[in-house]
Amino acid sequence: MNRRFIQPPEWHRQKAVWTAWPYLENEWPYITQSQKEFIKFCEMISRFGKQDLHIAFPSQSIFSEVQSSFDGVIFTPHIMKYADSWFRDTGPIFVTDKDGYPFSLCFGFNGWGNKYVMPGDTEVAKTIAAKVGYPRVIIPMILEGGSIDVDGKGTGLSTKQCLLNPNRNPEKTQEEIERLVMNAYGLSKLIWINEGLLNDHTDGHIDNIARFVAPGKVMVMEPSGNDDPNAEVYQRIITTLENETDAKGRKLEVIKIPSPGKIIIDDQIMPASFLNFVITNGAVIIPTYDSRYAEKAVKKIGNYFPGRVAIGISSHYILTGGGSFHCITQQEPLFQI
Numbered sequence: 317m318n319r320r321f322i323q324p325p326e327w328h329r330q331k332a333v334w335t336a337w338p339y340l341e342n343e344w345p346y347i348t349q350s351q352k353e354f355i356k357f358c359e360m361i362s363r364f365g366k367q368d369l370h371i372a373f374p375s376q377s378i379f380s381e382v383q384s385s386f387d388g389v390i391f392t393p394h395i396m397k398y399a400d401s402w403f404r405d406t407g408p409i410f411v412t413d414k415d416g417y418p419f420s421l422c423f424g425f426n427g428w429g430n431k432y433v434m435p436g437d438t439e440v441a442k443t444i445a446a447k448v449g450y451p452r453v454i455i456p457m458i459l460e461g462g463s464i465d466v467d468g469k470g471t472g473l474s475t476k477q478c479l480l481n482p483n484r485n486p487e488k489t490q491e492e493i494e495r496l497v498m499n500a501y502g503l504s505k506l507i508w509i510n511e512g513l514l515n516d517h518t519d520g521h522i523d524n525i526a527r528f529v530a531p532g533k534v535m536v537m538e539p540s541g542n543d544d545p546n547a548e549v550y551q552r553i554i555t556t557l558e559n560e561t562d563a564k565g566r567k568l569e570v571i572k573i574p575s576p577g578k579i580i581i582d583d584q585i586m587p588a589s590f591l592n593f594v595i596t597n598g599a600v601i602i603p604t605y606d607s608r609y610a611e612k613a614v615k616k617i618g619n620y621f622p623g624r625v626a627i628g629i630s631s632h633y634i635l636t637g638g639g640s641f642h643c644i645t646q647q648e649p650l651f652q653i
Contacts, residue, residue, distance in 0.1 A: 319413070319453075319499065320413070320414065320499045320502060321411035321412065321413055321419060321421065321453075321499065321500055321501070321502055322411055322412050322413075322414070322468075322501070322502030323409060323410070323411045323466050323468075323500075323501045323502060324411075324412075324468055324649045325466055325467055325468035325528060325531075326594075326595040326647055327529075327530075327595050327621070328468065328649050328650075329597060329649065329650040330367040330596060330597050330647050330648060330649055330650055331367060331368060331648045331649060331650040331651070332367055332368035332369065332370055332647075332648040333361055333365060333367060333368070333369055333370070333594070333596060333645050333646070333647055333648070334370045334372070334403050334407060334444060334645065334646045334647075334648060335354075335358070335369075335370070335371055335372070335401065335403055335644050335645045335646075336371065336372040336373075336398055336400075336401040336403055336644065337351070337354065337371060337372065337373050337374070337378070337379075337382065337401065338350050338351060338354055338400070338401045338634070338637060338644075339373075339374055339378060340399060340400060340434075343399075343400055343432075343434075343637055343638075344636065344637045345582070345636050345637075346633040346636050349632075349633035350633040350634050350636065350637055351382075351385075352633075353629070353630055353631055353632070353633050353634050354401075354634060354644070355385055355386060355389070356629055356630075357601065357629060357631075357634075357641055357644075358371065358386065358389050358391065359386075359388065359389050360599065360601050360627050360629060361594075361596060361599075361601065362388075362389045362390045362391060364596070364598045364599035364601075364625050364627065365596035365597060365598050365599055366596065366597035366598035366599075367596060367597045367598075367650075368391075368392065369389070369390065369391040369392070370391065370392050370394060371386075371391045371392070371393055371394070372393075372394045372395075372396050372398055372403075373393055373394070373395055373396075374395075374396075374397065374398060374436075375395060376395050379393055379395060394447065396440075396443050396444075397435075397436040397439055397440075397443070398436045398437060398439070398440050398443075399434030399435055399436045399437045400432070400434060400437065400637070400638075401637070401644045402460075402462075402638070402639055402643050402644060403440065403444075403644060403645060403646045404460070404461045404462045404523070404639075404642055404643045404644065404645060404646055405425065405428070405460030405461055405462050405463075405518070405643065406425050406437045406438075406440040406441060406460075407440055407441055407444050407461065407646035408420035408421060408422050408441040408442075408444050408445045408448075408452070408646070409421040409423070409461055409500070409501075409646075410448070410450065410646075410647075410648050410649055410651075411500070411501070411502070412651060416651070416652065418450045418451075418649075418651040419450050419451050419452070419453050420441070420444070420445035420448060420450045420451070420452050420453070421453050421455055421500055422441040422442055422445060422452055422453065422454050422455065423441070423455045423457060423458065423459040423460075423500075424438075424455075424456070424457060424458040424459070425437060425438050425440075425441070425458065425460065426458050426483075426484070428460065428517060428518050428519065429481060429483030429484055429519060430483060431483075431517060432517070432638075444646075448648060455496060455500055456496070457484075457485050457488060457493065457496050458484040458485050459479070459484070459497070460478075460518065460521065461646060462518060462521035462522070462523045462524075462639075462642065462643055463475065463478045463479050463518070463521050463522055463523075464479075464497065464501060464522060465522045465523060465526065465527055465528055466501050466502075466503065466528065467528040467530070467531045467532065467533075467534075467562065467563075468528075468531060469531040469532075469562070469563060469564065470502065470503055470504040470505060470562075470563030470564070471503065471504075471505050471506075471507065471528075471531070471532075471562040471563040471564075472497065472498070472501055472503040472505070472506045472507065473506075473507050473509065473522050473526050473528070473534070474497070474506060474507075474508060474509070474522050475508070475509045475510065475511060475512050475519075475520040475521070475522055475525070476508050476509070476510050476511070477510065477511040477512055477519050477520035478512070478518060478519040478520045478521060478522075479493060479497070480493065481519050483519070494506055503563070504563045505561075505562065505563040507556075507557070507560050509522065509525065509526060509553055509556055509557075510552065510556070511549060511552075512524055512525050512549070512587070513525060513546050513549065513587035513589065514545050514546055514549070514585055514587060515584065515585055515586065515587050516587035517638055518638075518639070521643075523591065523592055523642045523643070524587060524589040524591060524592055525537070525549075525550075525553055525589065525591065526553060526557065526591070527591045527593070529571065529617075529620040529621070530620065531562065532562045532564070532566050532568060532569055533568070533569045533571060533620070534557055534568055534569070534570055534571065535571045535572075535573060535591060535617070535620070536550065536553050536554055536557060536570060536571070536572055536573075536591075537550050537572070537573055537574065537575040537589065537590065537591060538550050538551075538554065538572045538573070538574065538575065539551075539575055539577075540574045540575045540576065540577035540607075540609045541577040541578060543577075543578045544575055544577055544578060545578055545585050546575065550575060554570060554572065557570045558570050571616075571620065573590060573591075573612075573613045573616045573617060574590070574609040574612055574613050574616075575588075575589070575590070575609065576588040576589065576590060576604075576605050576607035576609060576610070576613075577607055577608070577609055579605050579607060579635075581632070581635070581636055582636075586605075586635055586636075587635075588603075588605045588607070588635055588640075589603075589640065590602055590603065590604075590607075590609075590610070590613040590614075590617065591642075592631075592639070592640035592641055592642040592643060593617060593641060593642060594641045594642050594645050594647075595621065595624070595647075596624070596647075597624075598624055598625065599624050599625045599626070599627050600617060600618065600621045600624050600625075600626050600627070601627045601629065601641055602614050602617055602626065602627065602628045602629075602641075603628075603629070603630070603631030603634070603635070603640040603641050604628045604629060604630055604631065604632075605630065605631060605632050605635060606630060606632050610628055611628070613628075614626050614627075614628035
């Protein structure tokens with residue numbers, strides 16, 4: 317693909333947020349608690365987000381069964397085929413061309429390196445693209461949306477552990493992958509971080525470890541507590557980014573927030589991250605995981621989003637399904653058509 321597109325940063329004015337009801341009991345060990353957290357999350361988007369909210373359900377019967385649980389939440393329901401709720405990774409990427417015309421980019425999806433292959437997930441991107449109505453462009457590579465973060469001014473972030481993993485695109489060289497990504501997202505510089513969090517089944521998605529909060533400003537975590545399982549990883553990420561420049565040649569401003577520390581559920585260290593927040597028009601919604609470091613992290617994140625309310629709510633049980641708030645959403649920017 318030689319045609320170039322541009323993805324607006326997440327803080328760009330949004331038309332809508334897309335997400336999906338978690339329903340597969342074999343994929344969610346605490347399905348009832350996860351669903352309660354999901355409803356609370358949707359309530360915060362509806363109350364403070366200041367854009368449309370679209371929620372997918374796998375069947376009319378399931379929607380009818382749970383509809384009353386969304387009392388007071390304003391949203392548009394969609395009955396569509398999907399397996400799991402991770403629309404950040406299975407949904408389309410909304411972009412423009414150089415003239416400002418919108419498109420839906422649809423990458424290939426293989427269940428995070430063939431680890432979680434389930435019926436329906438490969439159809440999500442084109443289904444949402446059809447509902448939105450923007451022309452659809454197929455990108456010939458495997459890529460999940462959570463593996464890329466952009467600043468809207470030509471700089472992108474990703475991890476080698478994920479994007480260069482042989483379980484994604486073994487037939488492509490790093491140069492080929494870089495070209496496809498840079499053309500798709502409108503990048504002139506892609507910064508590589510080596511690895512992500514311990515036990516992250518996404519193989520190190522960037523939205524768990526480094527997020528742009530403005531052009532040239534990237535937020536990362538630093539260790540919390542003496543037993544933080546990712547302490548060395550955080551320090552390597554900080555060192556890498558402090559020695560980097562953005563697409564305009566400016567030294568990156570690296571903003572440090574506390575990590576959640578050691579989060580254990582059912583004797584397993586979880587890949588919990590405060591950086592898996594969702595930016596909406598009116599709020600930034602931050603997962604807290606019942607961590608004692610959450611209050612400090614929420615306050616500091618909120619400082620970088622003036623004009624938006626910073627909301628910290630639990631994602632403790634959603635995390636047991638494999639991700640958090642950013643992972644279960646995909647923003648649809650407001651394009652001037």
